[in-house]
Amino acid sequence: MPHTRNRNPSPIPEVTWDTGLKEMNETWKGAIACLGVAVFFVMTIGIIYWQVVDQPNKNWILKGSFSGLIWERRTHSLVIQTLTEDKTFVEIDVGNVGNPDVEVPFVRNLCWLNKTEFCYTWDSFAEVKISLETVDESQTECYSLTWTPAHCHVDLKDCFSMVNVSWYGGAGVRTPSWPINNANASMQPFIISDLRDNPSGYGSVLERYFLGSSGVAVLVAPHIPLHVGVESRQQFCLQSPSSMDRMPLQYTVCVGQNIKAIHQEAMQQLSVPNRILPNMDVLRLPFWKFLVNVDSGLKVERELRTFSNRLRRHRLGEGVISLNEHSTSLLSNMDHDNLNGRRKTSKRQIRDLPFVKLLNISITLSPFLRVDSRQFQASLQDGTEDHWLSLPSGPQGHPVPLLTRWRGKYCVKLNITNPEAINWFLDRVSSLYAHLGMEYIILEGSEGNPFEEQALQPPPGLAGDEYIGLVADLAERIGDSAIVTSGTRSSHKPLFIRMSPLQSDWTYSGLKGIIPSLLHHSLLGYNFFIPDAVGGSLSDQLITDEELFIRWLEIVAFLPVITFQTPPWVCGEDWVLNLTRLYIAKHREFVVPLILKYAEEWQENGSPIYRPLWWISPSDPVTFAVDDEFLIGDEVLVAPVTERGALQRDIYLPESEFQWQDINNGQVFDGGTFISNYPVSLEEVPVFRRRRF
Numbered sequence: 177m178p179h180t181r182n183r184n185p186s187p188i189p190e191v192t193w194d195t196g197l198k199e200m201n202e203t204w205k206g207a208i209a210c211l212g213v214a215v216f217f218v219m220t221i222g223i224i225y226w227q228v229v230d231q232p233n234k235n236w237i238l239k240g241s242f243s244g245l246i247w248e249r250r251t252h253s254l255v256i257q258t259l260t261e262d263k264t265f266v267e268i269d270v271g272n273v274g275n276p277d278v279e280v281p282f283v284r285n286l287c288w289l290n291k292t293e294f295c296y297t298w299d300s301f302a303e304v305k306i307s308l309e310t311v312d313e314s315q316t317e318c319y320s321l322t323w324t325p326a327h328c329h330v331d332l333k334d335c336f337s338m339v340n341v342s343w344y345g346g347a348g349v350r351t352p353s354w355p356i357n358n359a360n361a362s363m364q365p366f367i368i369s370d371l372r373d374n375p376s377g378y379g380s381v382l383e384r385y386f387l388g389s390s391g392v393a394v395l396v397a398p399h400i401p402l403h404v405g406v407e408s409r410q411q412f413c414l415q416s417p418s419s420m421d422r423m424p425l426q427y428t429v430c431v432g433q434n435i436k437a438i439h440q441e442a443m444q445q446l447s448v449p450n451r452i453l454p455n456m457d458v459l460r461l462p463f464w465k466f467l468v469n470v471d472s473g474l475k476v477e478r479e480l481r482t483f484s485n486r487l488r489r490h491r492l493g494e495g496v497i498s499l500n501e502h503s504t505s506l507l508s509n510m511d512h513d514n515l516n517g518r519r520k521t522s523k524r525q526i527r528d529l530p531f532v533k534l535l536n537i538s539i540t541l542s543p544f545l546r547v548d549s550r551q552f553q554a555s556l557q558d559g560t561e562d563h564w565l566s567l568p569s570g571p572q573g574h575p576v577p578l579l580t581r582w583r584g585k586y587c588v589k590l591n592i593t594n595p596e597a598i599n600w601f602l603d604r605v606s607s608l609y610a611h612l613g614m615e616y617i618i619l620e621g622s623e624g625n626p627f628e629e630q631a632l633q634p635p636p637g638l639a640g641d642e643y644i645g646l647v648a649d650l651a652e653r654i655g656d657s658a659i660v661t662s663g664t665r666s667s668h669k670p671l672f673i674r675m676s677p678l679q680s681d682w683t684y685s686g687l688k689g690i691i692p693s694l695l696h697h698s699l700l701g702y703n704f705f706i707p708d709a710v711g712g713s714l715s716d717q718l719i720t721d722e723e724l725f726i727r728w729l730e731i732v733a734f735l736p737v738i739t740f741q742t743p744p745w746v747c748g749e750d751w752v753l754n755l756t757r758l759y760i761a762k763h764r765e766f767v768v769p770l771i772l773k774y775a776e777e778w779q780e781n782g783s784p785i786y787r788p789l790w791w792i793s794p795s796d797p798v799t800f801a802v803d804d805e806f807l808i809g810d811e812v813l814v815a816p817v818t819e820r821g822a823l824q825r826d827i828y829l830p831e832s833e834f835q836w837q838d839i840n841n842g843q844v845f846d847g848g849t850f851i852s853n854y855p856v857s858l859e860e861v862p863v864f865r866r867r868r869f
Contacts, residue, residue: 237285237294238308240317243431245294245306256319256392256431265392265431269335269411301326316441318430325422332425335413342389342800343412344699344788346404347378348676351684354692354788354803355389356406363405363415367641368662370623371676372714378404379623380676380693382641382664383700384427385446386412389790389800391434393442397426398665401640436794439699443782447701451779452670454704455656458616458737459768461536462495462760465709465741466503467716473510476503477532484535490745490753493760496536496615498739501583504539507532508608533613538659541605542621543590543647544582552588563597564588565626565638580626589626592646593637598653605654617654618674620661622647659706667701672737675705680712680719682820687712687724690731691816692803698784703775707732709741718742722752723820723858730861731816733759734767734808735786755859767808774809785809792866793830796848802828815854815862827851827862836864 238245239259246255254268286295287305294306307320323332336343342355350371353359362376366384369377384396396402396414400423403415416425428445432438464487468479480497487495499507545552545564555561565588566575577588591597605617622644627634641664648666651658659672675693679686690707697705710728711719719725719742732738744756774785784791787807789799805815805828813836815827829836832848840860845851847866856862 238292238306238319240308240310242315243317245308245319254321256429263390264340265390266341266388266394266429267337267339268429269337298326302330302332311441314432314437314441316430316432316438318428320428321426323416323425325416325418325424328420328422329418330422331415331418333413333415334425334427335411336386336388336394337411338409340390341392343386344388344696345383345386346406346412347382348380348693348696349378350375350676352689352692352696353684354695355801356412357409359406360408361404361406363403363413365628365640366402366404367625367628368623368644368664370621373624380662381673381697381700381702382662383446383667385442385700387435387439387442387699389435389797391432391438393430393432393438395428395430395442395445400424400426434794435790435800440781440783443701447782448668451668451782453775453779454670454672456772456775458659458672458704458706459771460764462492462738462740462763463498463538463706463709464495464743465498465500465713465739467500467741468503470506473506473508476506480532480535480537486743486745490743492744492753492757494536496538498538498618499540501540501542501620504541504608507539507612536615537612538616538618539608539612539614540618540620541608542582542619543592543601544580544587544621545590547579547586547588560596560600562594563591563600565591567632578626578630578632580629582621589621592643592650593635598650601650602653614657616657616659618659618661619647619651619654620674622660623662663702667703672704672706673697673702675707677714678708678712679714680717680721680724682724682818687728687731688804688818690728690735691806691818694735694786695788695803695806698786699788701782701784703778703785704736706737706739707735709739711742713741716741718746720746722747722749725752726755726858727817729756729759731814731818733763734814734816734861734863736771738763770808770812777809789813789828789830792834793848796830798828798850799830811866813864813866815864817856817861823857824853824855825862827854829864831866834866834868836866839863839865 233249235247236244237247242258243256244259246257248255252270254270256265287293292308297303303324305322309318325332338357342357344355346356349359349361368382369379371379386394401417403417406412416423430438430442432441466483470476555563561577562575564577566577569575580587580589590601644662644664648660648669651660651671652669656670659674661674663673678689710732711725744753771785777783778785789802789805791807792810793799804818807813817825829845829847829849834847835844837844
C-alpha cells in the first residue's frame, strides 16, 4: 500500500509556518528584482558613458607604411597622420554628411577584411569608399576618396583645414595670394572666368590641384562637376552640387616626406611626360602694347609708323608691337577680298603694307563675332550658322546661335567642336598672316561658359572648361606663334600664356600681386607666361607714377617677357628712359640664359623654372609664407621692393648649407639668414646667387 506521510508533530500550527515561508519568498524576490533593475541601469549608464565619453575619439580606418587615416568621431573629421601621431598632414571636415547633430561612429568597414579599402554608408544620404595606395619608390601614400550621393538632392562637401598648413594651387583670383590662406572666394563653379567681367570669379590659370606645406597634395578628378570656396585662414572646400545624375565627389589625397617631394610626385599625375617647349624667341624682345582710338585701318597704319619711329628715336631697340583686337580688326577689314581668299591688292596697299610687314607685330583674335558684322550676316545666309555655339534646333530644324556679350557688344562665339568652323578660323589666320605678316597671335576670350552663365545645359564636350582646352588645341595647330590667355590641363603644350591684367597701384591687385601670380603659374606647370604690362593694364590709362613704373619694371625684368603699355618717355625724365634700356638689356643678357637653362630641366622632369623659397628649404616654415621673393632655378634669388617709398627691405635667404652673394655689391651671406632693413636704392633690385661654402 502506499506510504502515508506523518503530520508535523510540532506544537506550532502548520498554517503559521506556511505563511512565514511565503512572506520570505516574496521579500527575496523583490530584492532580486530590484538588484536586477539596478544592474541593468548601471549597464545602460556604462554603455552610454562608453559611447559618449569613454569611447575612443580616434578610430584608425586605414594604415600604410608611415601614415594612416583616422576618423575623428566628435568633429566628424578625417585626419591623415603619421603612424606615430607626431605629425598631422591634413584634416578634412566631413561634418556636412548626414545629420551634424548626430555622432557617427564611422568604424564599420563594409569592405570586409580588405586592409587597403574602407567603405561606409549613411542611410539615405551617401556612401564613401576610401582606397589606400602606397608608392614605395617615391615614399608617397595616396588615399582615394569617392563620395556617392544616395539621391539627387544631396550636396557633397568636404573642407580642408588651413590651421597650421599653408596651401597653394587651385586657381588664380583678382587679388593673388601666396599661400591661398589669405584669399576669400565664395562657393562657385570651379571654372575660369574673365576677371574683367567677373572680378569675384576664378581666372587665368586653373588646375584641380592643391598643395599643402605639411607634405600633402589634393588632386580632384578631372571631369566631375566641382564647386570650390575659400574661407580666409579657415578652410577651403570642395563641393559636388546636387544633380539628377548623382555625380560623385571624387579626389585623391597624397602625403609624403615634405612639400617639395609631394609636389614632384603629384606633378607626375597632373602633367604628361611629353612636355614641349614653346617658341623661345618670345623671350628675347619686349612687347609694346599699341593703344589707339581710331576708326580706320589707314589711321592705324599712320599711328603705327609714328609709334615705331618713337621707339627708334628713344633707342629702345627692337621689340614686338602688340595690336589689340580692335586694331587687328580695322587692319584686316581694309581688304575684304584679300581676307576672303581673292588676292586683290590696291595701289595704296602695295605702297603701305611693306612698312607694316617690316615691323615685329602681334595681333589679337578672339572666338567672338559681332552680330552686326558682315561675316555673321553672311553665315546666316549661306547656311553656316552652325559655326557658332547654338541652342537646340528651332522649328525649321536650323540651329539658333547663342547670343552673348564680349567687350560690351552682342556677339556669337565660335563653335570650336565643329571642324568646319575650325577650318574657317584657321583660314582667317592664314589670310591675316599673308596680309600683315605678324610674328605672334594672341588668342583671347576663351574664358567662361556662355551656356552655364545663362543656366543652359551645354552640349556634349563643352561643359565646364572644355572650351579652353579646345582653344589650346587650336593654338597648337596655328603653330608656335600663338599665345593664349588662359590654361587648364594644358601646361605641357608649347604655348605662352598671358597673365591677367592688374591694377595700377601698390596693392595685391596691382604690384604686390605679381610675385604671388608668377609663383602660382609656375607651381601649376605654366612656366612660359607673359606678365602684365609695366605699371598695370586693367585700365587703358597711361601711368605717370615714376616710382611705380620703375619698381614694376624691376620685377618683370626677371620674368620671361617684358611688356609695356605706358612708354617710358611718358614719364618725361631721361633717367627713366636710361633705366628702361638697362633692364631690357639685363633681361636679355642675364635672365634669358637662366630661363633657357631651367627650361630643359622642366622638359625633363617637370620642375618649375620660377620657384618659391621652400623649393630649396622644404622643411623651413619661414619659407612657406614668403610672397615677395622668388627663385630662378636653384641658383638665383630675386627680392624686389614692393612697398611705396621704401629704400630698404627685409630679406630671407634660405638653405643653411649654402651661401648667397649679392651680385650688385659682392656681399656674401650665410643661408638660413634673415637680413633686416637691407638698403635698396630706387634704381636697384636685390639679386643673390647661391654658392657653396
